[in-house]
Amino acid sequence: MRASELRDIVGGRDFRRLYATRLTSQMTDGLFQVALAGYVFFSPEKQASASKAAAAFAVTLLPYSALGPFAGVFIDRWPRRQILMWTPIIRALMVLGVAGLVASGSDGVVFFLGVLLVLGVNRFFLASLSAALPHVVRRDHLVTANAFAVTSGTIIAFVGAGVGYLLRLVFGADHHGTALILICASGLFLLAGLIGASQRRGLLGPHLEEAPAQTREALGNVLHGLADGARYIKRRRPAALALGAIAFHRFLYGVILIMTLLLCRNAFTSDADDGLAKFALMLGVSGAGYFAAALITPPVVRRISKEAWIAWLLGGSAAGMVVLGLPFNETLWAVGAFALGVVSQGVKLCVDTILQESIDDAYRGRVFAVYDMLFNTTFAAAAAIAATWLPADGRSYATLALIVLAYALGAAIYRTATVRVARAASQSSSPAIR
16 A cells, blocks of 8 residues: 555545544444344353354345345435435434343344344445545545555444443443443444535535436336346446455355354353453454455555456465364464455455446446445355354364365456456457458
8 A cells, every 4th residue: 555645545635524434434333233242142141053143144134235226226316425424313313222122121023123224224325435435536546545445444343343342341241231332332323424414515426417318217216227237237247257256255254254153152162251252352353354455455456456366365265264264273263364354355445446447437326235235145145054054163174165165266267257358358459450
């Protein structure tokens, strides 16, 4: 990451405001999620299992991921400044409702429905952040801007999780303590909305005067808009392959994360509070890997292509899981969490940039919303499938062997496909030899 480039990016007032909105909201996401994890998985009176973890992931991820296409159409139609202002405010009110349910000891359908709504509204916010970024930085700075904004946003989410863990120690691990943590999260969401309101009107798009006639027609029909976006992606092979790569990685990452949760809860310790501390440490170490990826990725992709770096990262995952995962040792697993953090963020940064460079602004909202849907749906699907065979303590040599094989094959297939696409594009753009 070039210091001069980063200074130019951070020096922009509009970027700083967008960045502050991201940081405040994503820190609150971490706080909110650790409160829920402690309540659902690490309460002393509750026993975690693969099926319970899968159910929680499915309830909180799969249904609201279906909002992706709808969110895309609306953020291509609504002022993105208004979305960045109102979605955190709406979430603040919803979190207060969830806090009331937690205080009463509820963990049934109504509770998960409340969580679903809080997380579902976030689809509009995250998709709008990605679609708005090209409006506040220069095109040639997008790789560095993504590395800086997305990665620090992810890291601040881990910081928020750490704050949530500290608040759990202060307020207590019971229902009332969790409710107090959620009230704090509500206040921070409100702050994120107020920061979002500081952006200049009209700056973040969408600029509908740039859209072709068929795009304006698509805005009136969500399903038509989704089909139109899918056809658009299909015509841009680099974008389609990038979406396939991130969906593939997220599926495998979902299996590994549910294994990590079960290992921390039932294998590395038998104490619920100690298990939460170990899981928080794993997430923190993984967050350090995200930071390392932000430093490594920009200079690497200046020397090799983004597509090549994605292939190297996927291949490295296969090797890393063999060495660090198969022993099921707590220390080695933590090192593996760091490595997987590097892979996860490195792949995401490359995919984000490939999409931003290859997608027109009139379609950018829909594409990023579909991307967001794939990002979460594949993760939840992995958890649901893994729950059918993972043991309660998370130890499964067969599962890790399948993950290693899948990563190795995925890396080879993606690299081969992207090289062919690049070669075909080069040949089509070369002048005919007479």
